[in-house]
Amino acid sequence: MARAGLSPDAVVDLALAIIDEDGPAAVTLAAVAGRAGVATPSLYKHVRNLAELNDLVSVRVMNELADRLREALLGRSGDEALRAFMHAYRDYAVANPGRYAAMSQAAPPEGGAQAKAADALVGIVVGALRGYGLKGADVIHATRCLRAAAHGFAVLETAGGFGLPADTDDTYALLHHMIITGLAKPARSQDRTF
Amino acid sequence: MARAGLSPDAVVDLALAIIDEDGPAAVTLAAVAGRAGVATPSLYKHVRNLAELNDLVSVRVMNELADRLREALLGRSGDEALRAFMHAYRDYAVANPGRYAAMSQAAPPEGGAQAKAADALVGIVVGALRGYGLKGADVIHATRCLRAAAHGFAVLETAGGFGLPADTDDTYALLHHMIITGLAKPARSQDRTF
DNA sequence: CCTTAAAGCTAATGGCATTAGCTGGCGCCG
DNA sequence: CGGCGCCAGCTAATGCCATTAGCTTTAAGG
Numbered sequence: 001m002a003r004a005g006l007s008p009d010a011v012v013d014l015a016l017a018i019i020d021e022d023g024p025a026a027v028t029l030a031a032v033a034g035r036a037g038v039a040t041p042s043l044y045k046h047v048r049n050l051a052e053l054n055d056l057v058s059v060r061v062m063n064e065l066a067d068r069l070r071e072a073l074l075g076r077s078g079d080e081a082l083r084a085f086m087h088a089y090r091d092y093a094v095a096n097p098g099r100y101a102a103m104s105q106a107a108p109p110e111g112g113a114q115a116k117a118a119d120a121l122v123g124i125v126v127g128a129l130r131g132y133g134l135k136g137a138d139v140i141h142a143t144r145c146l147r148a149a150a151h152g153f154a155v156l157e158t159a160g161g162f163g164l165p166a167d168t169d170d171t172y173a174l175l176h177h178m179i180i181t182g183l184a185k186p187a188r189s190q191d192r193t194f
Numbered sequence: 195m196a197r198a199g200l201s202p203d204a205v206v207d208l209a210l211a212i213i214d215e216d217g218p219a220a221v222t223l224a225a226v227a228g229r230a231g232v233a234t235p236s237l238y239k240h241v242r243n244l245a246e247l248n249d250l251v252s253v254r255v256m257n258e259l260a261d262r263l264r265e266a267l268l269g270r271s272g273d274e275a276l277r278a279f280m281h282a283y284r285d286y287a288v289a290n291p292g293r294y295a296a297m298s299q300a301a302p303p304e305g306g307a308q309a310k311a312a313d314a315l316v317g318i319v320v321g322a323l324r325g326y327g328l329k330g331a332d333v334i335h336a337t338r339c340l341r342a343a344a345h346g347f348a349v350l351e352t353a354g355g356f357g358l359p360a361d362t363d364d365t366y367a368l369l370h371h372m373i374i375t376g377l378a379k380p381a382r383s384q385d386r387t388f
Numbered sequence: 389c390c391t392t393a394a395a396g397c398t399a400a401t402g403g404c405a406t407t408a409g410c411t412g413g414c415g416c417c418g
Numbered sequence: 419c420g421g422c423g424c425c426a427g428c429t430a431a432t433g434c435c436a437t438t439a440g441c442t443t444t445a446a447g448g
Contacts, residue, residue, distance in 0.1 A: 003395070003396080003443095003444065003445080004395085004396080005395095006395080006396095028434090028435065028436085029435075029436065029437090030434075030435060030436085038395095038396070038397095039396070039397055039398080040435085040436080040437090041396085041397075041398085041436090041437075041438080041439095042395070042396050042397070044436095044437075044438085045394075045395055045396075046395090049436075049437075050435095050436065050437090104349075137360045137361070137364065140358050140360040140365070141360060141364055141365040141368045142368065144347075144350065144356060144360075144362075144365045144369075145343075145347075145365060145368050145369045145372060147346070147350060147355070148343060148346035148347040148349075148350050148369060149339075149342060149343055149346055149369075149372075150346070151346040151349065151350065152341070152342035152343055152344070152345040152346020152347070152349070153338075153339075153342040153346070155298075155342075155345065155346070155349070156338065156341060156342050156345065161312075161341070162338060164334050166331045166334040166335060166338075167331075168338075170331065170335055171334070171335040171338045171339060174335045174336065174339050174376065175338075175339045175342060175343075175376075177376050177379075178339060178343075178372045178373055178375070178376025178377070179372055179376070180376075181372070181375045181376050181379050182368065182369075182371050182372025182373070182374075182375050182376060183372070185371075185375050197413070197414085197426070197427080198426080198427080199426095200426080200427095222403090222404065222405090223404075223405065223406090224403075224404060224405085232426090232427070232428090233427070233428055233429080234404085234405080234406090235405090235406075235407080235408095235427085235428075235429085236426070236427050236428070238405095238406075238407085239425075239426055239427070240426090243405075243406075244404095244405065244406090
């Protein structure tokens with residue numbers, strides 16, 4: 001028994017490899033153990049159970065995405081920062097559709113690492129919007145809209161929801177345009193119908 | 195054996211009941227059979243397998259959502275139609291979070307009922323945008339953006355992604371405002387950076 | 389060396405999907 | 419009215435997966 005030398009991080013690495021190759025649904029303790037060259041129950045020495053593994057994967061992916069976004073935002077501000085954010089967000093989702101999906105599907109309510117990573121991500125979105133001079137609750141509203149737009153687009157694009165032949169780059173440009181112009185014109189009053 | 199009188203539709207009904215009560219993850223053939231008062235393998239007389247049941251559920255939900263949207267759009271046009279669309283879309287997702295999630299998670303590539311229902315839904319979105327005088331590919335781009343925004347918001351809201359205390363109605367109003375203004379100002383040229 | 393904790397293993401359980409093959413009730417045709 | 423066939427339901431069996439329990443071995447450190 002040559003000692004596989006596993007660790008929680010190593011287990012997550014293997015899970016990510018499976019996700020990249022066969023999608024999130026293929027992540028099973030048996031599959032991970034197979035890659036590790038280890039019997040399935042051995043994984044329990046590193047991970048509490050499958051649910052925890054999924055959480056760890058989710059956190060890892062969120063942090064990875066956060067890193068990409070932070071890097072994209074470095075030294076940029078205003079419209080340029082927003083454009084860089086959206087570009088980087090979409091690029092990550094398209095380049096890593098499995099990971100992106102794995103991130104989304106994790107259970108939300110938790111006070112642990114999951115929530116911390118999500119908060120960090122939200123903080124980055126807020127950062128991308130700095131420079132638009134938003135105050136108070138408007139920051140929250142704009143952040144939510146940006147998340148909704150970016151996530152919605154990413155889901156549709158990575159899930160193959162765009163069947164028609166039109167260029168998705170142009171679509172993304174329109175989405176970006178909507179956010180920009182919507183943030184520029186603060187008009188918000190009679191819209192309270194909602 | 196009193197003849198349970200099942201049918202594919204009845205099986206889907208039971209699955210929907212489970213989804214409404216315990217979420218999409220609880221939909222298992224064993225659970226459905228339990229509700230039907232039938233042994234698990236009996237379900238295979240009505241449904242090819244679990245995957246097909248999920249597809250049928252997805253189609254049913256898409257059609258249900260499509261009905262709500264169509265009804266909301268009746269007799270409306272322009273901004274009013276768009277507002278009604280978004281309102282109805284969000285209302286459905288919030289009122290039926292389990293069903294909404296079940297719809298999204300189904301496998302996309304197919305030439306069958308799944309694709310037909312999805313196309314119908316897209317057609318409704320296109321209809322909601324009629325009146326903005328969009329031509330050619332712009333129709334597609336606007337449709338995709340509207341879908342992305344509505345879906346992204348619905349996912350975030352139903353998954354509890356909005357942790358902060360700000361009013362989600364106000365956020366939705368901003369999202370609506372972004373779409374309106376973005377459609378109004380056709381500016382799209384240098385954005386080709388994407 | 390020898391101890392000990394961690395890392396692995398095997399065995400066992402229970403849930404689930406799925407397949408095969410049997411059976412009985414009901415509609416329909418004569 | 420009686421028989422026939424089909425269809426819906428059943429039981430049995432298989433295989434995969436997660437998870438638990440308890441044993442064994444490795445390797446690190448005194």
